[in-house]
Amino acid sequence: MLSRGNGVALWRQIHSKMETEISSGGYGPGDRLPSENELSGRFGVNRHTIRRALAALEEDGLIRVEHGRGSFVREPVIHYPVSRRTRFSENLSRQRRRPGSILLMAVDIEADPMVAEALDIEPGAVVTRITNAGEADGRRISYAKSYFPRAQFPGMVRVYRETGSVTRTLRHFGIDDYSRKRTRIIARMPTVEEARELEQPKKRPVLITESVNVDARGVPVEFGICLFASDWVQILVEPSE
Amino acid sequence: MLSRGNGVALWRQIHSKMETEISSGGYGPGDRLPSENELSGRFGVNRHTIRRALAALEEDGLIRVEHGRGSFVREPVIHYPVSRRTRFSENLSRQRRRPGSILLMAVDIEADPMVAEALDIEPGAVVTRITNAGEADGRRISYAKSYFPRAQFPGMVRVYRETGSVTRTLRHFGIDDYSRKRTRIIARMPTVEEARELEQPKKRPVLITESVNVDARGVPVEFGICLFASDWVQILVEPSE
DNA sequence: CCTCATCAGTTGTATAGACAACCGAAGCTG
DNA sequence: CAGCTTCGGTTGTCTATACAACTGATGAGG
Numbered sequence: 001m002l003s004r005g006n007g008v009a010l011w012r013q014i015h016s017k018m019e020t021e022i023s024s025g026g027y028g029p030g031d032r033l034p035s036e037n038e039l040s041g042r043f044g045v046n047r048h049t050i051r052r053a054l055a056a057l058e059e060d061g062l063i064r065v066e067h068g069r070g071s072f073v074r075e076p077v078i079h080y081p082v083s084r085r086t087r088f089s090e091n092l093s094r095q096r097r098r099p100g101s102i103l104l105m106a107v108d109i110e111a112d113p114m115v116a117e118a119l120d121i122e123p124g125a126v127v128t129r130i131t132n133a134g135e136a137d138g139r140r141i142s143y144a145k146s147y148f149p150r151a152q153f154p155g156m157v158r159v160y161r162e163t164g165s166v167t168r169t170l171r172h173f174g175i176d177d178y179s180r181k182r183t184r185i186i187a188r189m190p191t192v193e194e195a196r197e198l199e200q201p202k203k204r205p206v207l208i209t210e211s212v213n214v215d216a217r218g219v220p221v222e223f224g225i226c227l228f229a230s231d232w233v234q235i236l237v238e239p240s241e
Numbered sequence: 242m243l244s245r246g247n248g249v250a251l252w253r254q255i256h257s258k259m260e261t262e263i264s265s266g267g268y269g270p271g272d273r274l275p276s277e278n279e280l281s282g283r284f285g286v287n288r289h290t291i292r293r294a295l296a297a298l299e300e301d302g303l304i305r306v307e308h309g310r311g312s313f314v315r316e317p318v319i320h321y322p323v324s325r326r327t328r329f330s331e332n333l334s335r336q337r338r339r340p341g342s343i344l345l346m347a348v349d350i351e352a353d354p355m356v357a358e359a360l361d362i363e364p365g366a367v368v369t370r371i372t373n374a375g376e377a378d379g380r381r382i383s384y385a386k387s388y389f390p391r392a393q394f395p396g397m398v399r400v401y402r403e404t405g406s407v408t409r410t411l412r413h414f415g416i417d418d419y420s421r422k423r424t425r426i427i428a429r430m431p432t433v434e435e436a437r438e439l440e441q442p443k444k445r446p447v448l449i450t451e452s453v454n455v456d457a458r459g460v461p462v463e464f465g466i467c468l469f470a471s472d473w474v475q476i477l478v479e480p481s482e
Numbered sequence: 483c484c485t486c487a488t489c490a491g492t493t494g495t496a497t498a499g500a501c502a503a504c505c506g507a508a509g510c511t512g
Numbered sequence: 513c514a515g516c517t518t519c520g521g522t523t524g525t526c527t528a529t530a531c532a533a534c535t536g537a538t539g540a541g542g
Contacts, residue, residue: 005532009495035522046497051523059300059443060433067523068504183478187428187448187471205446205471207428230428230446237424237478246502250525276492287527292493309492309534485542494533503524510517 002043010045011052018053022062022073033063033071103164104197105131106157108150115147118212118223126150130160133197140199141233144226152221166222175215178222183211185235190227198229205230243284251286252293259294263303263314270316274304277312300442302472305380315473316380341376342405345438347398349391356388359453359464367391371401374438381440382474385467393462407463416456419463424452426476431468441470448476 002013021027033039036054040047054071057063065071108126116123127147134142146166148156153173160169170178186208195202206227213222228235243254262268274280277295281288295312298304306312349367357364368388375383387407389397394414401410411419427449436443447468454463469476 004496007533011495037522048498049496052495061443065523066505068506068521070505070522185426185448185476185478187446189444189446203430205428205430207426207448233427235426237426245526248503252525278492289528290526293525306493307535308494310536311492483542485540487538487540489538490536492533492535495531497530498528500527501525503522505522506520508517508519511515512513 002045010043011049011056014039014043014045014050014053015056018057019060019062022057027073029073029075031073032069033073035070101164102133102135103130103161104133105129106160108157111147115223118210119147119149119220121149121151128153128156128160130157136232139232140197140229142226142228143194143197144224146225147223148221170221175221178213178215181212181214181220183209185209187230194227198227200229200231207233207235209235243286251284252290252297255280255284255286255291255294256297259298260301260303263298268314270314272314273310274312274314300444302442302445305440343374343376344371344402344405345374346370346372347401349398352388356464359451360388360390360461362390362392369394369397371398380473381438381470383467383469384435384438385465387466388464389462411462416462419454419456422453422455422461424450426450428471435468439468439470441472446471448474450476 002010004010018033027033033054034042036047036050039050043050054063054065057071058065062074063071064074106128108128110124111119111121111127113123115127116125119127121127128150130146130148132144132146133140134144150156153159153169156169156173159172160166163169163172187205188208190198190200190202190204190206192202194206195204198206200206207230208228209224209226211224211226212220213224215221243251245251259274268274274295275283277288277291280291284291295304295306298312299306302315304312304314347369349369351365352360352362352368354364356368357366360368362368369391371387371389373385373387374381375385391397394400394410397410397414400413401407404410404413428446429449431439431441431443431445431447433443435447436445439447441447448471449469450465450467452465452467453461454465456462
């Protein structure tokens, strides 16, 4: 059964044994595993060694351990296939309005240091923050916050409400052309609030783009942080010709 | 310092104390923490209690623990620019990081439909697949699979072993310059194997880039799928000049 | 100079025991 | 019957000890 002193730790052997037992269907989803005491007797090891193996299984997401109740096999995680067809594409090389944009909030606030640095203004200066969500095929796919320096665009909130688009709003203020300066792409787990806004499970990561748009003279006009549901969105980068 | 019997486990108190100490800069990136023995003396607890706290810090991605050496504070994020000319080691040395590349596997296989389409060859044609891991300052940051059409580059495996770099390998075959055609960026949770290769916690997402490199005439020479540890790598997209 | 063995210091594994915290069911009490 | 207590079984924490495995430096021997 287990072999001692062969270079493979006992808890690893137990972990791998139970792993195959679970994934091969020996224990079904929701089943309760034997108690730590029973397992330690069955494998002939100390209870702590069993606990080490169980901790690893929990980290793998195969089981969940409940205080005073026992260890239970988790429902198999839905593994979203990376199908190349069903994904929406966000093309960074193009400047186009995302369809299905929903205005969630528009307020004037003081710029925190990060926003201030991006827009090249003083921290604490007033900026207009517009929060909106993007939908496609009835599915929430993005959640974005855009920051505009208010000194440059007074009354932006009202204009945005009327026009409903960043491009048209900026044009109203005389900015006919603007371009993306640099985009930073990161991935992380969502906060509870972000997961709710994106209508996606908390365990799925989000793709985030942070970008600064500048006008023709190179002056920052918008700083945007956009969260994408990673299950549905891919980002494309194409070198411009 | 620590309070016993107040409902909060000792290891949690230690974990949170060390967490703030690290993020507040008490220990800098790359610094070695005191040994488990010293910490156990300092906090007045058993070594195993310290180990529990360190394990949690490691899961958080704040430290890494190395057998026989010690625990080290992880370093901050790395910026990985994606542009028409993207070269792994160039990117890193420009940020004064020490690049490293480890060849994990090199085999000739038949192209699956996805690879074939990307390289514009017949499905089933033989391609050379090179799997390697990228490092910066000794830390794993990427895990990549690169596909090359074998018809165009016979004996690629041997050449790659000798040169250890995509750029130098292609140069050996007369490709002096190549550029990135299109990059697709997605995010998802890693498989157990991917997390292991990236030496990152299983609950942290990975950033993935898929790109095709073409030679001066526009013929595909390489298709690459590169996984980045999202905790430590950000992708930068700059408008191409 | 290079190679190898050794050694102190470090983390990893395994064992053992004790008690706390929690859960659920069974039994008691009004 | 509702509410409460008790109790056995479970997981969580902490301590203690011992040894294995690994790392890096030091020094002996060629």
